[in-house]
Amino acid sequence: MKKYDISIIKGDGIGPEIVDEAIKVLDAVSYSCGFSLEYKEYLMGGIAIDVTGTPLPKETVEGVLNSDACLFGAIGGEKWDTLPRDLRPETGLLNFREAMGVYANLRPAIIYDELVNASTLKPEVIEGVDIMVVRELIGGIYFGKPRENDGFKAFNTMVYTKPEIERIGKQAFELAMKRDKRICSVDKANVLEVSQLWRDTMEEIAKGYPEVELSHMYVDNAAMQLVRNPKQFDVIVTGNIFGDILSDTASMVVGSIGLLPSASTGDKTAIYEPIHGSAPDIAGQGIANPIATIESAAMMLRYSLGQSEAADKIDAAIKKALKDGYRTKDLAAYDAKEVVSTSEMGDIIANNI
């Protein structure tokens, strides 16, 4: 029987609750599909600070690098927000991404038919939206040097090299080949030199993918177009900070932020996590929605473990749960037949498999 090593980072806030439900579902699907998953848990974020004094312990880096893939909950909380910058949960997260070499952050924004009313946008605007935002994750202004704040003047550097743009660009084109073969590259080339290099490099990559249609859009216009007519997009590829903003916009456009997964991939390993945060305000109450994390586990099966049949089963199990009218509290207003707890939702989805 095929066996995979999965590293688990539960993190802070609702992280532990939602990851537990994803494991429940993974166990059900691996049993039914005839492979086995071995989990090892590591610390990161606030809990790592509390237990070890640092947001990213060395064992976590090594453990995840040696695993087949990592399932991640969420980190952070007010408790740690006043620590010095290099001790904060966010710093741990950024160092973690860099250490894992996960340069491509994939964030699908899709609509579940049952939840088309959960968006603040009109149903006719969002029905059928299916966008994949591909965000560069370990470069750009997040990591650029020099960076400084002397209390009078402060600056950061938005920088990309051609190889950095090439590797994320190729990822995006490969993804587009498996989808509707349309890429919109987002930049601010009318103002920024770094965007001009981004745009020129995307044009060069496009030559290797004659079937894919490449277009360019300025970031301000892209933010508007996501609100005006999100259906026009297939794959969006963009740099780190623009991707941070646009992927959040895209997920809010489709509305059901408690349902959306993400994958961060590179040449070494991959990290799968819900797009939502650690929501400390509702932690421990059993009301968090575990679906985004369960769907992240499905992405892990599909992209990192090659178990797409198992991934399809999870997708179907989630759809059935929603169709049957089960909702966690966050979605109670949208055609709920029964409002269930975090762990009940996990049970229902696991049973559907």
Add this chain to the structure above:
Amino acid sequence: MKKYDISIIKGDGIGPEIVDEAIKVLDAVSYSCGFSLEYKEYLMGGIAIDVTGTPLPKETVEGVLNSDACLFGAIGGEKWDTLPRDLRPETGLLNFREAMGVYANLRPAIIYDELVNASTLKPEVIEGVDIMVVRELIGGIYFGKPRENDGFKAFNTMVYTKPEIERIGKQAFELAMKRDKRICSVDKANVLEVSQLWRDTMEEIAKGYPEVELSHMYVDNAAMQLVRNPKQFDVIVTGNIFGDILSDTASMVVGSIGLLPSASTGDKTAIYEPIHGSAPDIAGQGIANPIATIESAAMMLRYSLGQSEAADKIDAAIKKALKDGYRTKDLAAYDAKEVVSTSEMGDIIANNI
């Protein structure tokens, strides 16, 4: 009789058509309120390139600096997009902003009751939205140095000094005092040093305005919140590139982008312009919506000339035109009783005064 010198930049695309209608309305209102406006026209953007070889002729800079205020149409078009970077219309625009010292870009996003359906967001989400986005306009990554693109590596610098943040911050607090006394400062302080200085400085300024409530939001969250619940905002203050993205998002949230004005102000002079672009595809057809430009002229009367009674008259005249069911083509789908041309709309509004 009080007399003001107004510099006029019509620009490219639909620029000339819409500015002409604003002048028509300005003439009507100045006549009725007993002051006089003297206009001098200057070139900028594509037309300036065609006529003088440069996007920003010296006479334009001098002429506008010597005027009481500048009414601006829109610039740019595909025709000039392949020119070297320093000859493009956009470069002219950025140099113009810098030369005019207009560090504060004010972009109100409001809803006209008659057009609440023109947004892709649900009416209940946007009814009553009244946001003022205050964007820093002559600093940040737009102007930061060093900046370079050698074809292999490219970078820009996002930089702010404390005095730069202080002057835009004070503008925002002064505006908030005349509104609902709530400011949301948007940054990415969990990642960027330059944002940390921004945040710290905003906190310091806030001490001088005990009546104003200051909150902070990360830019990714702000983009989401504008879509999720735009009513939560009163004044938003942010840096140049974040403001570029968020002000466009905010205007699309309220929907009727053909109606929204802007003001760029500083210590020397001020520029008033619609937020939409030059729309070369519909230029010369007499179908452009002049209301955003007419409303920009109203802002000019209010902020630069101290003629707020005249500004109120324009506001009322626009509201009446919309209430009476007159619509330009862009808004024909929203309760139009009669679809009118650009110049007919100008006539109707001028007659309402």
